[in-house]
Amino acid sequence: MEYSLSSLIDAAEGIGLAEAARQNEMKYNEISQAEIDEKMREALDVMRQSAQRGFDPKMHSMSGMTGGQAYKLQQAVQAGITAGGGFLGRASARALAIAECNAAMGKIVAAPTAGACGILPAALLTAQEEYGLSDETLIDGLIVAGAVGEVIAARASISGAQGGCQAECGSAAAMAAAALVYIRGGSAKQCADACAFALMNVMGLVCDPVHGLVEVPCVYRNASGVAGALVAADLALAGIPSPLPPDEVIDAMKAVGEQLPPSLRETGEGGCASCPSCKRA
Amino acid sequence: MNLFDIIGPVMIGPSSSHTAGAARIGRVARQLLGEKPVKALVSFHGSFEKTYQGHGTDRAVAGGLMDMSVDDERLRRSLKLAGEEGLHITFQPVHLRDAHPNTVVIDVTGESGRRIVVQAASIGGGRIRVQSIDGIEVGFSGDKTTLVIRHTDAPGAIATVTQLLSNARINIATMRVFRREAGGQAIMAIALDAMPDDKLLDSLKHLPNVTDVTLLKQI
Ligand code: SF4
Numbered sequence: 001m002e003y004s005l006s007s008l009i010d011a012a013e014g015i016g017l018a019e020a021a022r023q024n025e026m027k028y029n030e031i032s033q034a035e036i037d038e039k040m041r042e043a044l045d046v047m048r049q050s051a052q053r054g055f056d057p058k059m060h061s062m063s064g065m066t067g068g069q070a071y072k073l074q075q076a077v078q079a080g081i082t083a084g085g086g087f088l089g090r091a092s093a094r095a096l097a098i099a100e101c102n103a104a105m106g107k108i109v110a111a112p113t114a115g116a117c118g119i120l121p122a123a124l125l126t127a128q129e130e131y132g133l134s135d136e137t138l139i140d141g142l143i144v145a146g147a148v149g150e151v152i153a154a155r156a157s158i159s160g161a162q163g164g165c166q167a168e169c170g171s172a173a174a175m176a177a178a179a180l181v182y183i184r185g186g187s188a189k190q191c192a193d194a195c196a197f198a199l200m201n202v203m204g205l206v207c208d209p210v211h212g213l214v215e216v217p218c219v220y221r222n223a224s225g226v227a228g229a230l231v232a233a234d235l236a237l238a239g240i241p242s243p244l245p246p247d248e249v250i251d252a253m254k255a256v257g258e259q260l261p262p263s264l265r266e267t268g269e270g271g272c273a274s275c276p277s278c279k280r281a
Numbered sequence: 282m283n284l285f286d287i288i289g290p291v292m293i294g295p296s297s298s299h300t301a302g303a304a305r306i307g308r309v310a311r312q313l314l315g316e317k318p319v320k321a322l323v324s325f326h327g328s329f330e331k332t333y334q335g336h337g338t339d340r341a342v343a344g345g346l347m348d349m350s351v352d353d354e355r356l357r358r359s360l361k362l363a364g365e366e367g368l369h370i371t372f373q374p375v376h377l378r379d380a381h382p383n384t385v386v387i388d389v390t391g392e393s394g395r396r397i398v399v400q401a402a403s404i405g406g407g408r409i410r411v412q413s414i415d416g417i418e419v420g421f422s423g424d425k426t427t428l429v430i431r432h433t434d435a436p437g438a439i440a441t442v443t444q445l446l447s448n449a450r451i452n453i454a455t456m457r458v459f460r461r462e463a464g465g466q467a468i469m470a471i472a473l474d475a476m477p478d479d480k481l482l483d484s485l486k487h488l489p490n491v492t493d494v495t496l497l498k499q500i
Contacts, residue, residue: 025284040288043291063335102294102295104294105293105300107292107352108293108294110289111288111289113406115296117294143284146284149287150287161405211335212335213335213336214294214296214336
């Protein structure tokens, strides 16, 4: 099977991207439609639970480095004292909550990885709240995101150790951007454009977990990742075409990942992890 | 690759390699032991050694040894639960030569006194590779239902096993054989397309040259 966004766009002709992605899964992976929908529904349930748990102000990780921050952001958004307004605030608080839930050994859905698990559910659940969408629509969004993620994983990488954080939080943002465009009624081409915008906007983002733990900067990157997904989706929904072919952007991301030195690929040596104050701790 | 590799797995955080993979390794050790464990010495190498507390790798391995799956909410409390269930676990650092950075060695003893030593690595995305069993170098993933058969290296030992599988119409997906030395202890790791029943497992156990048969369920 050829993994490309351009072939996905072709396949979506007349049936839409979610249906095209479903048919691809059934054809190449011998999974039934019922199995796909059931597993996605289960994933959606776990996503919802993890978002709820993550807002517990008393929750914290094993190391104590993270936890309880999503609650603070949620309170600030509700109090109207943030700069980004309602939708952005609620989406980033949710992404932070899910990522903090992950750091505290809570149950999450890797999407595409555990480190970046907050971005896609935050985008979908907040859109549901804002636009009154059904769970079925959200499941279509998950399937679109999954199809985009498969293309990125096949052409480039979704692992921080291989491709840096652009491959984890970047890919999650690209998947979320495509899903948002889909559920807001955009075309398959606009979904691909949103994916391209999301990736080009974080091209080169390094993987630099402090003390080697999936906490700092990871949980905060989930919050900014969903913000990036929203911007990328809006650009595409406005009809702004990606200036670069989306598949080429994915390939460029892969090449950048290969050029990153090991110190910036999950070893906890460079970037944020190299700040003198965390070395002392 | 399929959709569920991207939207999934459902797991206990924070890390697919350091938590989910570690839990799977613990569970493989449990299945290879085949009984309730009472004592375990768990040695962490490399990145596992540096970050095991922060990633809950210790809890994950302990949970796996108690047969918990990667999405079992009890993983977080597994160390406490181990104490309650009479499983005594000790963790220690180890430096292995030429080992994958996420490697763990589990030396576990069961209630009957049966003991096994398993070395395995978590190789990314929650996937694992079993590297040795009781000092015999092996190399299999456990992604599929896998028969692990210990036998004495002898002519025909492998043929009798594959014959029984073939009689039961069970297709072999992949098969590898490992041995310590010619004529010595050896291990077959056979990934299967279908699940063998108890009767078949029993006949495998009674084959000449076969000393032990374990079925690793897909985990
Ligand atoms: S910094 Fe590294 S470990 Fe943290 S989310 Fe990004 S890719 Fe994952």
